[in-house]
Amino acid sequence: MTDSADGVLRPSDHADAAPGSGDDIASPRLGVVGWLRWGWRQLTSMRTALVLLLLLAIAAVPGSLVPQRSADPNGVTQYFTDNPDLAPVLENLSLFDVYTSPWFSAIYILLFISLIGCVLPRTKHHWKALRSEPPRTPARLSRLDDHRTVTVSVPEGQDASEVAASAVDTAAAQLRKSGYRVARYDGRGTFSVSAERGYLRETGNLVFHAALVGVLIAVGVGGGFTYTGQRVLVEGQAFTNSLLDYSSFNPGRFVDSNALAPYSMTLDRFDVTYVPPGQPGSGQAGDFAANVTTLTPGGERQEGQVRVNHPLDVQGDRVYLLGNGYAPTVTIRNAEGVEVFHDSVAFLPQDANMTSLGVIKVADGMPEQLGLIGFFYPTMDTLTSGALTSTYGDLEYPVLTLRVYAGDLGIDDGTPRSVYTLDPTDMTQIAGGDSGTPALTLMPGDTQDLPNGLGSITFENEAPEGATGYAGSVKRFASLSIHRDLAGPWVLAFATLATLGLLAALFVPRRRMWVKATPEGSAIRVEYAGLARGEDPTLAAAVDQVVERHRSSLPAPDDQSRPDTGKVD
Amino acid sequence: MPGTDPLLLDEISLLLVWTAVAIYVLAFIAYAIDLARRSDLAIKAKDEVVARELVTAGGGGVIDASGGASASGGSVTKPRYLWARMGTALIALGFLFHLAATVLRGIAAERVPWSNMYEFALTGVLLVVAVYLVALTRFDLRFLGSLISGLAVVLLGGATLAFHVEVVPLADPLKSVWLVIHVFVASLATALFALAFGLSVMQLLQARRERKLAIAASTDAAPPRRSFLQTLPNADALESLAYRFAIVGFIFWTFTLIAGSIWANDAWGRFWGFDTKEVWTFVIWVLYAGYIHARATRGWRGTRSAWLSIIGFVAVLFNFTIVNVFFKGLHAYSGLTS
């Protein structure tokens, strides 16, 4: 094993360990305990750690080549459609869930077991080293690479031993002042001080590795207490923070979904600005802001803004802005003039100029159920092909077109259906497409008859009284994501700790320094030597500095003083 | 800057970029000539001080007289490398144009000039050259000059041709202080990794040469051909210098990772989601952690760990180019419309 006088314990295949000290060759006959011990030593060796690290890097790569369910579920669906033969094979290899796959987990779990197995004994060892004295001064300092000698003649009438002793006293004081821990080793006519500094290097290394375990635990455990929920809010709408009011909700394992922080939130207004035509980046939308009012159970009302990069903190939850779009308000009346549908329906944006797609479902009040598939163009234009498009994201020339289907919506049997899609298999198209009746085309404020005398449809103009143009004529919606994240702060704390540990581990030099004085007749020989523990590119300079400082406190050095260096440059 | 036309400023900036690229080309040529002529100069210098012939160190390695000189330079017999000086003067001049171009681009855009692919390249390469120039004040790294100037020409010229876009207002997700911090620190880390990469490449070449010298010394095989390598520090010195740049780079990369997570948490509501870009940042971090470990593992120190440093930097370049342009993910900020 590693020399324990070292002060640092290293796995036996550490580059600094004495060659041959490792158990590279298994001993011939091992009992069960022997094998276990051998296996454990293999697992906690530097080589295993290195191989596992490299494996981890390689294993992470496929997740960037193949879409991942966690990050891009639609991409996975698309992949299955595009590669029907290959996808099931990849699925069997967990390639769509790389980061939760058995093989990826195996690698990092082994790595962390190795890490703990490596760090625990080292911590114990370091704890002892922290409270023990620097080791005995080596007999022959001249063997060390960084070694200097100065000879000083003893002033008339003074005792050489006394001069030597006081020279070492001074050296010890100086070293202690520069942060070394010192111990005196006098004897056999020599006087010496042994000094060591940079315990922080090993402390940093241990803190770093331990903090990595902290990060992993914080992610694992904290994730169990974390929930995220999504909700689309149209201007003027409110929602309460309860399971029922979310369109989707992902609780961690330990979340009590029935005890969410009770508050409600109203979307008062959604702001967005557009780069005007003729300027660079024309048409680009930005400065999205959802202006909301939250109401706490205590009856406290608070206004706030949810913006990109600036989530809103509400009662320990954070509210994020995920998306936005238009929500045309449509009223449908049946042949008797009775209102059977009135709502602002969120239309999903399809391109940068907010061409939007949405679905309206009328379940009751009509002879047959109605389904309408609509396109909304905030600034409608006609392509040369005759197709409609939007050329600008703001409401300059808003047009809503609708294809109408009649029949069975397929929602009565309880099968969950997305509000954004319409399944027309059991329906007949009565407007648009090949139905013989053109699609309905409306601008805000327009009312039209539905085909087959079914009634009428109105595209409501939501602009406030006295507004000019179409500004504000169609409501907007914000898609919000509400999170409670208990892991985050802990992960950040451990990551910060790891970084601090890393800084110490990499940049604090750990070194030993010795100053030894030997009386030689009417002179004393003072030797200085330094020894690096780990990377230490500035050791030679440090030894020089010690010599320099100490020499100025000594009687004038002899003529034949030779600050020789042990190193051949 | 009200009253100034951003388009015009950007055009001037582009002109400065191309001037910088041209000067970097000249620097590359000068440095290349320097490398080609170095071995001759070294021979001449050696003839003057015959005593400093090949020295066999106690450890059994063969160290060149001039090669043994520490990387901080100052060997008595060090020949004066005129072409290298010219290269350094040119790369410094190129840097000034490059700096002006970058600052002007920032003024034109009224924000930090590192918000799309073109600007990352502009600032990133600027930092590579800057770190090289700063390092030159402490170490004689001019043997890396042709690599650094070559990299600057390829990356800056290539990025300007392929990625240049007009100044447009920032998209909302990029309006964050973390853009300023995270991307800048990432570029700085990249610059340090680039120097470590160059040193590791030289280390590999040097190690191969030292092996051949050792073989030649013990058998009567022909010694390796003369080359600029004999004027370089020995492989060990190159390795420890590469390591020193790499660990500083690693610290910055660690910070990049953390800052990126904080930003992701603000922007997307989760600090980590294995988005493609996050995956690659992580892979690079782990690769360099592996490199640092390898340096401390018996049997991996030396050539093998040098390969890890090289692979790490290749991953950095891959992350910047291929991943940004071709991989799908949330980090859609190349500024290119596909």
Ligand code: HEM
């Ligand atoms: C999650 C996995 C790991 C990561 C990311 C990691 C990362 C690092 C880094 C960045 C360093 C350099 C900083 C320093 O010296 O403190 C380091 C050093 C070190 N690591 Fe790890 N490590 C991991 C696992 C392990 C394991 C499993 C072992 C035990 C076999 C280990 C043993 C060491 C040792 C002994 C050093 C000191 C090297 C030296 O003397 O310079 N590490 N590690």
